[in-house]
Amino acid sequence: MDIKELDKTYVANTYGRADVVFVRGSGAEVYDDRGRRYIDLGAGIAVNAFGLADPVWVEAVTAQLSKLQHMSNLYYTAPCAKLAEVLCRRTGMRKVFFGNSGAEANECAIKTARKWAFDKYGDESRSTIITLKNSFHGRTITTLAATGQDVFHTKFGPFTPGFVHASAQDASEVRAFAQKGNCCAVMLELVQGEGGVVPLTREYVDEVVDIAREHDMLIIVDEVQTGNGRTGSLYAYQQFGFMPDLVSTAKGLGGGLPLGACLMGERVEHTLSAGDHGSTFGGNPVSCAGALSIIGRIDDALLADVRRKGEFIRRSLEGAEGVVSVTGMGLMVGIECEKPAGEVVAAAIARGVVPLTAHGKVRLVPPLTITDEQLAEAIEILKEVIKA
Numbered sequence: 001m002d003i004k005e006l007d008k009t010y011v012a013n014t015y016g017r018a019d020v021v022f023v024r025g026s027g028a029e030v031y032d033d034r035g036r037r038y039i040d041l042g043a044g045i046a047v048n049a050f051g052l053a054d055p056v057w058v059e060a061v062t063a064q065l066s067k068l069q070h071m072s073n074l075y076y077t078a079p080c081a082k083l084a085e086v087l088c089r090r091t092g093m094r095k096v097f098f099g100n101s102g103a104e105a106n107e108c109a110i111k112t113a114r115k116w117a118f119d120k121y122g123d124e125s126r127s128t129i130i131t132l133k134n135s136f137h138g139r140t141i142t143t144l145a146a147t148g149q150d151v152f153h154t155k156f157g158p159f160t161p162g163f164v165h166a167s168a169q170d171a172s173e174v175r176a177f178a179q180k181g182n183c184c185a186v187m188l189e190l191v192q193g194e195g196g197v198v199p200l201t202r203e204y205v206d207e208v209v210d211i212a213r214e215h216d217m218l219i220i221v222d223e224v225q226t227g228n229g230r231t232g233s234l235y236a237y238q239q240f241g242f243m244p245d246l247v248s249t250a251k252g253l254g255g256g257l258p259l260g261a262c263l264m265g266e267r268v269e270h271t272l273s274a275g276d277h278g279s280t281f282g283g284n285p286v287s288c289a290g291a292l293s294i295i296g297r298i299d300d301a302l303l304a305d306v307r308r309k310g311e312f313i314r315r316s317l318e319g320a321e322g323v324v325s326v327t328g329m330g331l332m333v334g335i336e337c338e339k340p341a342g343e344v345v346a347a348a349i350a351r352g353v354v355p356l357t358a359h360g361k362v363r364l365v366p367p368l369t370i371t372d373e374q375l376a377e378a379i380e381i382l383k384e385v386i387k388a
């Protein structure tokens with residue numbers, strides 16, 4: 001059996017895979033099993049921040065791999081401690097819990113918010129979390145409950161109780177839920193990624209922040225997709241002028257190895273104690289060593305470059321034939337096309353360019369380090385397949 005047949009026979013049917021087997025890559029270029037080159041505009045869904053086989057990341061990971069590939073969280077290890085310090089220094093947050101994925105980072109944020117309210121109010125009367133319609137927070141039963149898209153709320157019930165979904169445009173729905181007095185937190189994706197790369201407006205976010213402070217609720221930002229330089233700042237909230245209480249992140253953090261983190265601010269830094277939460281693989285030394293090499297290079301120059309390249313994509317596509325709208329921030333772009341997004345993506349892959357879809361749109365989340373030449377070549381091809 002060839003690889004595709006083997007996969008179809010033995011791998012669970014949870015993914016609709018494109019008709020291509022990728023075998024290796026370098027930066028924003030990826031090669032299939034026939035040696036054909038593609039320009040990667042998906043980065044493994046916003047994961048490979050510095051592209052494929054980035055030599056600095058490979059060196060950091062392999063150096064750690066030959067020393068200590070895993071150790072229990074019962075003991076101290078250097079990469080985990082150093083990464084937590086860097087993340088806190090770069091964000092103003094106080095503590096970090098490490099897991100392996102975005103869903104796990106959100107689980108930690110949810111548990112922390114509920115425990116914070118329990119400790120403060122003495123019971124579970126404020127356990128509800130407000131999330132937004134059209135949001136996406138993960139695939140576990142709890143993060144599906146948090147996700148504000150009805151399509152995810154069938155077939156797998158019962159879901160974890162304690163989530164309500166408010167409008168992402170009109171903050172009065174958040175206010176109405178907050179006024180009930182049973183909410184401990186509001187959870188926001190500042191750019192709704194899986195929901196079609198839709199940024200929240202500054203006015204909306206300002207109002208939600210005010211409501212949360214008025215009603216003694218925590219603010220959780222889900223930066224699983226927007227984080228780690230993707231939107232043109234280390235974390236997207238840094239462009240929205242407020243300090244969250246909890247930040248969940250994953251994807252680009254590990255540069256391609258599984259790593260998630262829940263960053264805790266001043267109000268919740270002492271909420272979790274020994275035994276309250278844990279993860280066997282969380283804070284894995286190899287993943288953390290790789291992440292240190294990624295976060296350390298997301299500096300002002302790189303972030304300015306991310307914003308500039310994002311602008312280039314928007315300028316190139318806005319008003320182009322077959323393009324209805326272009327949304328996003330930095331190198332996280334959603335393109336509404338006249339043609340179905342799936343058709344555009346299939347045609348692009350056939351021409352050697354690999355974009356993604358998100359909620360009926362074409363989504364671009366290329367490696368942050370994609371070159372100007374690669375980007376120009378890929379966008380030209382994309383424009384041709386969008387209009388054809």
Ligand SMILES: Cc1ncc(COP(=O)(O)O)c(C=O)c1O
Binds near residue numbers: 101102103137
């Ligand atoms: C905003 C957001 N939150 C959470 C998740 C879940 O992350 P993971 O698949 O790593 O569990 C995703 C994944 O797409 C995401 O985009």
